[in-house]
Amino acid sequence: MSTAPLRTSPQATAAPRDRGDACPGSLRLHAADDGALARVRVPGGVLSAGQAEALAGAAHRLGDGDLHLTSRGNVQLRGLGDGCGADLAALLGAAGLLPSAAHERVRNVVASPLSGLDGRGLYDVRPWLTALDAALCASAAARELSGRFLFALDDGRGDVAALDADVTVRAAADGRAVLSLDGAGPALRVPAADAPRAALLAAEAFAHCVRASGAGAWRVAELASGPGELLREVRRRLAAEGIAYEEFDLGGAAGGAGAEGTGAAEGTGAEATPASGAEAAGAEGTPRAGAEAAGAGGTGAEGVPTEGAEAEGTGAGAEGAHAAGAERTQAEGTPAARAGAGAAGAGPERTGAAGTRAATVADGAAAASPSRTTAPPVPGPPLGIVGSALSVHAPLGRLTLPQWRELIRTAAALGPGELRLTPWRGVVVPVPGAEQDRAAEGLDRLAATGLVTGPASPWPRVGACAGRPGCAKSRADVRADAARTLAAASGANLPLYWSGCERRCGHPRGDRVDLVAAPGGGYHLTAVRQGRASDPVPLADPTRLATALAAIGPV
Numbered sequence: 001m002s003t004a005p006l007r008t009s010p011q012a013t014a015a016p017r018d019r020g021d022a023c024p025g026s027l028r029l030h031a032a033d034d035g036a037l038a039r040v041r042v043p044g045g046v047l048s049a050g051q052a053e054a055l056a057g058a059a060h061r062l063g064d065g066d067l068h069l070t071s072r073g074n075v076q077l078r079g080l081g082d083g084c085g086a087d088l089a090a091l092l093g094a095a096g097l098l099p100s101a102a103h104e105r106v107r108n109v110v111a112s113p114l115s116g117l118d119g120r121g122l123y124d125v126r127p128w129l130t131a132l133d134a135a136l137c138a139s140a141a142a143r144e145l146s147g148r149f150l151f152a153l154d155d156g157r158g159d160v161a162a163l164d165a166d167v168t169v170r171a172a173a174d175g176r177a178v179l180s181l182d183g184a185g186p187a188l189r190v191p192a193a194d195a196p197r198a199a200l201l202a203a204e205a206f207a208h209c210v211r212a213s214g215a216g217a218w219r220v221a222e223l224a225s226g227p228g229e230l231l232r233e234v235r236r237r238l239a240a241e242g243i244a245y246e247e248f249d250l251g252g253a254a255g256g257a258g259a260e261g262t263g264a265a266e267g268t269g270a271e272a273t274p275a276s277g278a279e280a281a282g283a284e285g286t287p288r289a290g291a292e293a294a295g296a297g298g299t300g301a302e303g304v305p306t307e308g309a310e311a312e313g314t315g316a317g318a319e320g321a322h323a324a325g326a327e328r329t330q331a332e333g334t335p336a337a338r339a340g341a342g343a344a345g346a347g348p349e350r351t352g353a354a355g356t357r358a359a360t361v362a363d364g365a366a367a368a369s370p371s372r373t374t375a376p377p378v379p380g381p382p383l384g385i386v387g388s389a390l391s392v393h394a395p396l397g398r399l400t401l402p403q404w405r406e407l408i409r410t411a412a413a414l415g416p417g418e419l420r421l422t423p424w425r426g427v428v429v430p431v432p433g434a435e436q437d438r439a440a441e442g443l444d445r446l447a448a449t450g451l452v453t454g455p456a457s458p459w460p461r462v463g464a465c466a467g468r469p470g471c472a473k474s475r476a477d478v479r480a481d482a483a484r485t486l487a488a489a490s491g492a493n494l495p496l497y498w499s500g501c502e503r504r505c506g507h508p509r510g511d512r513v514d515l516v517a518a519p520g521g522g523y524h525l526t527a528v529r530q531g532r533a534s535d536p537v538p539l540a541d542p543t544r545l546a547t548a549l550a551a552i553g554p555v
Helices: 049-062 085-094 126-138 192-213 227-240 335-345 401-414 433-448 478-484 542-551
Strands: 030-032 035-040 067-069 075-080 109-111 151-154 167-171 176-181 184-191 246-248 254-257 389-393 419-421 426-430 462-464 496-499 512-517 523-529 537-539
Touching (some): 049 401, 109 126, 126 151, 151 192, 167 192, 176 192, 389 401, 389 433, 401 419, 401 426, 462 478
Parallel strands (some): 462 496, 496 512
Antiparallel strands (some): 035 075, 067 075, 167 176, 184 246, 246 254
């Protein structure tokens, strides 16, 4: 017998915010049980070699020595000592990671990490990313956005469009872009050249609607007035800026001309820059079918306010889809968790190693592995050698300094020295065509550090909240338990998420297995399928996970 349907997220219904957004940043640190926490925004996840080295220096000199990836492609520094704020700000500022102190918490932008690298996107979104970040940092109104408001720039493949950002811009096959709010229709088609400006205008319109309503809201779905008023304000601002638009139903055909007499005729607007090797076929698609409404932030791990749909933690994505959700903290694991992550991350499943080139696969589906041909799909980009890039995953989103520095060395040896952090706790290293013959060698070096380089590993499908010792509210060291039971997780087709208490901070949306630490010890397991949770099954001993999974039915 099933329980009643679960609420997809706290943001499914609008709820006024009666307090300020306390989301941490680089200048506003959060006090956790394991020291202060800083969240460094990295728009689009793009880091130069110098910026990556600066983050390594900050982690080594000021923090716990690790770099913790989030589901927005950002970096968190944990275990920071008292009084380090000025030193941290100076270090990040010198590296260009703080272009505007007033905007540092609102530079929340995710972008298709393989854009321009694998030939699957319609357009390379990098020019959009650069233009949007510059416009965002120059906007006085944007300073009013919460630290949870999210932009997504999708190159047409639908990966980050599935994250239910507050403002999503998706490349279309006709050379235009589709602008949507909260991942739902109706949307607006605009010239591709105007897409970054249109995205900022939509965010500024949201800030205006929040002020006008008098009720606090951090995300679009929290607006008490609903989406209609916001869409009208967006149309008005586009018209005032002379940006042509056409209303578009994300679930069907285009609507009529834009309101206020500013309808866009077919073919208007400048063409976007095609991605290298981009396929001409395809049209703007809808976001992932069945995507749940983005959620409001509650209180995350260690009391850190969350940035969106889910609280802090490290999430595993829904099967066959890209993992969705808001920023989630990657807490430092225990020695047992570290050892388990490293051992499981490396191994013979490294797609593309030893001179074997991984097949480029569509929309994040996993490439076949010689050691596990029936491995379930993993969330995020495929792993291995993908087009003109290397793609790897960091178990539980934690990167040690040796792993991070090997990534920097590999990026410098094979390409321009750039790293692209993904919203699925991975890293993409661009590799120009001239260096393709050395790509497998680079992938082997990364695998040797414990990073996951192929689809056979279950790590991309296993997540956990911060747990002990970082979170005072957690009842268990969930990360160590996740590492100890990784073999059992490899037999499950649903992602597994370990939580230290009933808040389930950071849990992914969609079908999954929830493991929640019980007050008296052990865990309670529930299988969530199509929004409904099964009756809980007790798990007194985590090493008996396989038996408990069998008790809740096929997973």
